[in-house]
Amino acid sequence: MLYREVGQYHASYRTDTAIFPIRQDRVGMLVILAVAFIIVPVFGNSFLLDVVAIPFLIYALATIGLNLLTGYTGLLSLGTGGLMGIGAYTCYKLATWFPGVDIIVWILAGGVTAAAIGALFGVPSLRIKGFYLLVATLAAQFFLQWAFERVPWLYNNNVSGDIEVPTRTLLGLPVTGPNATPATRYEVTLCIVVVLTVLASHLVHSRVGRSWMAVRDMDIAAELIGIPLLPTKLLSFAVSSYISGVAGAMLVFLWYGSAEASVFSIDLSFTILFMTIIGGLGSLLGSFLGAALIHMLPIALRNVLPGIGLDLRPATVEHLNLMIVGALIIFFLVVEPLGLARLWQTIKQKLRVWPFPY
Amino acid sequence: MSFKWTSIAAAVAILVGTALPALAADQIFVPLFTYRTGPYSGGGIPIANGMHDYLNMLNARDGGIGGVKLDVEECETGYNTQKGIECYEAVKGKNPTVINPFSTGITEALIPKAAVDKIPILSMAYGLSAAALGDTFPWIFNPPDTYWDGLSVIVKQIAAREGGFDKLKGDVIGFIYLDAPYGKEPIPLLQQLADKYGFTAKLYPVAGTEMQNQSSQWLGVRRDRPKYMIMWGWGAMQPTAIKEAAKISYPMNNFYANWWNGDEDLRAPGEAGKGFHNLNWHAVGANFPALQDIKKYVIDKGMSQTPADEFGDEFYDRGVYNSVLIAEAIRNAQKLSGKKVVIGTDVRRGLENLDLPASRWKELGFEGFANPLSLSCTDHNGHGDLFVQEWDGTKWVKASGEVSPMSDVVMPLLEAAAKQYVDKNTGWPKRTEACDHTS
Structure with missing residues (x-):
C-alpha cells in the first residue's frame, strides 16, 4: 500500500534514472529533511542534540567518506581515524592563525589537507590491495596518531596537549566553542552533512562513481576498458579522505569542543569501518543506517535498561550494552550479510508488491 | 530510503525522552563519573566505591546533608572522553551540584563548558594544573595539590x-x-x-x-x-x-x-x-570512625559493591576523601545560600569556602586522616603539604613528615600556564563571580 506505484510513469530517461524514481521515496525524503531541519532542533533537548543527533550526523559523514573508498572503490582502509584527525588539526591551526575568517570555511578547508595526505598514503594501492593495503593504511593511522602526540606545533605547544575549540561566530551567532547552543551546532552540522551527502550521491552516480565501481568489481577489466587505475584510485582516496577530514573537523569543532590525540586512535577507524560494513558497503543510505545503529543503540540501551524498571548498576549496564550490541551486530550480519541498506532494499521490494507478493 | 529510518529515529527519540528519570526536586543531586569498566577499571573501581560509599553513608546515618537526602548517581565513563561528555550532557539538565570527571581528558573537555553551564568541576589532584588559579578558572577546582x-x-x-x-x-x-x-x-x-x-x-x-x-x-x-x-x-x-x-x-x-x-x-x-x-596527603586504612560508619551503615547493609579486602585501600580512601570535599562544599553552600536544596552555583561558592583544619577533620570522624585544606577565591588548589609513603611488601607505611611544595617555583609555572590557556582561547571570560572568601 505504501509503495503503490500505479500511475507513476517515467516519460524520460532523466526521470527513470533519477536517484529517487518513486514518488513515495521523494516525499519520504522531504519529510525526513523537514523533521531533521525543523522538528529536531525545535523540540529536541540538549541531550538529544548533543549526545544523539550531532554525533550521529558526524559519524554518518565519516562513514560516507570510508564507504566511497571501501564500498565503491573496493579499497580497504583503517586510516580513517588518522585522516579525521588531520581534518581536525588543520582546522584548528587555520582557525587560530586566521581568527577572523568564518569557521565553516576552515571546517571545509580541513578536509583539503586530509585529501592530500590521504592521496599520498593511497599511492601503494596501485600495487597492493585487500589485506596488504589494509596494513599500509594502518601504518598511516599509527604515523598520524604519533604525529598528533609528538609534534607540539600541531597543538600550538599547548601544555595539556589538547586542541581547544575557540568561540567563533557565523552571522553573529556563536557556532563553535562553549557558548554555541546545541541547536546552532546541530543546524550547521546538518547543513554540511546534507550538502556533502548530495555531492557524494551525485559523484557516485556520475562517470567518476561508475569508474570507481568498475575498479572495485575487477580492476584488470576496468583497466582494459580504458579506466586509468592510478588516477581513479587516488581520486577515490582523495575524495574519501576529504569527507573524512571534514567529519573530523566537525567532530572536534561542533561536538567535542576539545580533543586529545587519542580521540583519533585506531578505535575510531574501527568504529567507522564497522559502521560501513553494518550499514552496507557501497550504499549512502547504509552509511546513515550503520552510523545510527552503532552510535544510537548503546545510548538507547543505556537509557532504556534502567528506564524499564531494571535497577541495574551503571557498570552492569555497560557490560550488558557491550554484549547486546555485539550480539545484534552478529545477528544483523547473519540475517543480512550485505548490511542494513540491503535489508531495507528487501523490505522495500516486499512493500512494493504488498499485499500480493509474487 | 525513508520510513524505516524515520521510525528508528522516532523510536530512539521516544525511548530517550521517556527513559530519563524524573528529577526529585527535594534532593541534592550529586553525579559521580566513574569507570568500573575498560582498561583502567583496576584503579577506577576502588575510587568509585569510596566516593559512592561515603555519600551513601551520609544518607543512611544523617539523612543526607542539612536534612536533605543526596541523590547519588553514577555514570559510567570507562575513562573515555566521549562517554564522559555523554554523561555530562545527561546530567547537566538535572541541576547537578558538582561534576567529578575522574579523567584528565574529560576534565579538559568540560572546562570551557563549566562557566557557561554554571556547574563547578572538582578534579581532585588531576586535570589542568593551571585551574588552581581561581581568578582565571572560577568554576574549576583541583585540590589539594598540582x-x-x-x-x-x-x-x-x-x-x-x-x-x-x-x-x-x-x-x-x-x-x-x-x-x-x-x-x-x-x-x-x-x-x-x-x-x-x-x-x-x-x-x-x-x-x-x-x-x-x-x-x-x-x-x-x-x-x-x-x-x-x-x-x-x-x-x-x-x-x-x-x-x-x-x-x-x-x-x-x-x-x-x-x-x-x-x-x-x-x-x-x-x-x-x-x-x-x-x-x-591522606592516610590509608579503615581505622577511622567515619570509615567504620561506612562499614556499619553501607557495606554491612549490602548497599555497596566494595569487596571486603579492598575496604580502606589507598584508592578507596582517596574516593572517600573526594566525597568529603563534595559533602563539605554542599554544607558550606547551604550555609552561604540559606537554601536546603543547593545547586551548582551555590556549591561553587561552597568550594571556594572549603576550610578543613585538623579540628574539622576530627569532627567529621577522620582524625588524622588528611592534611588540612583551605581554598579561597584565588586559590582553588590549596597546595597542601604532602608526605612520602613506602610500600612494605603488603601495604603502604608513612615514611616521612609533612613536606610543603616549593611554591616559589610552582606559582610562576601555574601563572604562565593559565596565561597561555587564556591566550589560546580568545574570548575566555573574565571572572565575574562574586567572591566571599578572600585570602
Whole structure:
C-alpha cells in the first residue's frame, strides 16, 4: 500500500534514472529533511542534540567518506581515524592563525589537507590491495596518531596537549566553542552533512562513481576498458579522505569542543569501518543506517535498561550494552550479510508488491 | 530510503525522552563519573566505591546533608572522553551540584563548558594544573595539590636524604613517564630544578601503547645509573616499571612516584616492590570512625559493591576523601545560600569556602586522616603539604613528615600556564563571580 506505484510513469530517461524514481521515496525524503531541519532542533533537548543527533550526523559523514573508498572503490582502509584527525588539526591551526575568517570555511578547508595526505598514503594501492593495503593504511593511522602526540606545533605547544575549540561566530551567532547552543551546532552540522551527502550521491552516480565501481568489481577489466587505475584510485582516496577530514573537523569543532590525540586512535577507524560494513558497503543510505545503529543503540540501551524498571548498576549496564550490541551486530550480519541498506532494499521490494507478493 | 529510518529515529527519540528519570526536586543531586569498566577499571573501581560509599553513608546515618537526602548517581565513563561528555550532557539538565570527571581528558573537555553551564568541576589532584588559579578558572577546582607541587616535594625529599640541595650537584635523577601530556607536564619543572641545583635529569618516556614493555627504558637506566628514579605513570605502566626495576636490582628505596599508584599496582610485584615510595596527603586504612560508619551503615547493609579486602585501600580512601570535599562544599553552600536544596552555583561558592583544619577533620570522624585544606577565591588548589609513603611488601607505611611544595617555583609555572590557556582561547571570560572568601 505504501509503495503503490500505479500511475507513476517515467516519460524520460532523466526521470527513470533519477536517484529517487518513486514518488513515495521523494516525499519520504522531504519529510525526513523537514523533521531533521525543523522538528529536531525545535523540540529536541540538549541531550538529544548533543549526545544523539550531532554525533550521529558526524559519524554518518565519516562513514560516507570510508564507504566511497571501501564500498565503491573496493579499497580497504583503517586510516580513517588518522585522516579525521588531520581534518581536525588543520582546522584548528587555520582557525587560530586566521581568527577572523568564518569557521565553516576552515571546517571545509580541513578536509583539503586530509585529501592530500590521504592521496599520498593511497599511492601503494596501485600495487597492493585487500589485506596488504589494509596494513599500509594502518601504518598511516599509527604515523598520524604519533604525529598528533609528538609534534607540539600541531597543538600550538599547548601544555595539556589538547586542541581547544575557540568561540567563533557565523552571522553573529556563536557556532563553535562553549557558548554555541546545541541547536546552532546541530543546524550547521546538518547543513554540511546534507550538502556533502548530495555531492557524494551525485559523484557516485556520475562517470567518476561508475569508474570507481568498475575498479572495485575487477580492476584488470576496468583497466582494459580504458579506466586509468592510478588516477581513479587516488581520486577515490582523495575524495574519501576529504569527507573524512571534514567529519573530523566537525567532530572536534561542533561536538567535542576539545580533543586529545587519542580521540583519533585506531578505535575510531574501527568504529567507522564497522559502521560501513553494518550499514552496507557501497550504499549512502547504509552509511546513515550503520552510523545510527552503532552510535544510537548503546545510548538507547543505556537509557532504556534502567528506564524499564531494571535497577541495574551503571557498570552492569555497560557490560550488558557491550554484549547486546555485539550480539545484534552478529545477528544483523547473519540475517543480512550485505548490511542494513540491503535489508531495507528487501523490505522495500516486499512493500512494493504488498499485499500480493509474487 | 525513508520510513524505516524515520521510525528508528522516532523510536530512539521516544525511548530517550521517556527513559530519563524524573528529577526529585527535594534532593541534592550529586553525579559521580566513574569507570568500573575498560582498561583502567583496576584503579577506577576502588575510587568509585569510596566516593559512592561515603555519600551513601551520609544518607543512611544523617539523612543526607542539612536534612536533605543526596541523590547519588553514577555514570559510567570507562575513562573515555566521549562517554564522559555523554554523561555530562545527561546530567547537566538535572541541576547537578558538582561534576567529578575522574579523567584528565574529560576534565579538559568540560572546562570551557563549566562557566557557561554554571556547574563547578572538582578534579581532585588531576586535570589542568593551571585551574588552581581561581581568578582565571572560577568554576574549576583541583585540590589539594598540582603535579608540579608533587614533583617539587619529591625533589625536596631527595635533597633531604642527600643532606641538602647543594649535595644534589653532579647527581643523576631519572624520570620515567607516560609519554602523554600528563606524564610530560612535570618535565619543565624538573629541568628548571636540575639547572638550579646542578643535577642531571635523564628522561625515559614510555609510550601509551608500550606500557607493559619497558625493557629498553630500563636498559637505559642500567647504563645511566641514576641515583634516584621518579615515575609519572598510570595503569599497567606502574607494576611493569617496578618489576623491571627489581629485575635490574635498582635500589627500590630510591624509586619515587606521584600519588596515582594504588595498592593493586604494588600487589602484582608484591615483595619486589618493597621500599618503593610514593606521595600522599591522606592516610590509608579503615581505622577511622567515619570509615567504620561506612562499614556499619553501607557495606554491612549490602548497599555497596566494595569487596571486603579492598575496604580502606589507598584508592578507596582517596574516593572517600573526594566525597568529603563534595559533602563539605554542599554544607558550606547551604550555609552561604540559606537554601536546603543547593545547586551548582551555590556549591561553587561552597568550594571556594572549603576550610578543613585538623579540628574539622576530627569532627567529621577522620582524625588524622588528611592534611588540612583551605581554598579561597584565588586559590582553588590549596597546595597542601604532602608526605612520602613506602610500600612494605603488603601495604603502604608513612615514611616521612609533612613536606610543603616549593611554591616559589610552582606559582610562576601555574601563572604562565593559565596565561597561555587564556591566550589560546580568545574570548575566555573574565571572572565575574562574586567572591566571599578572600585570602
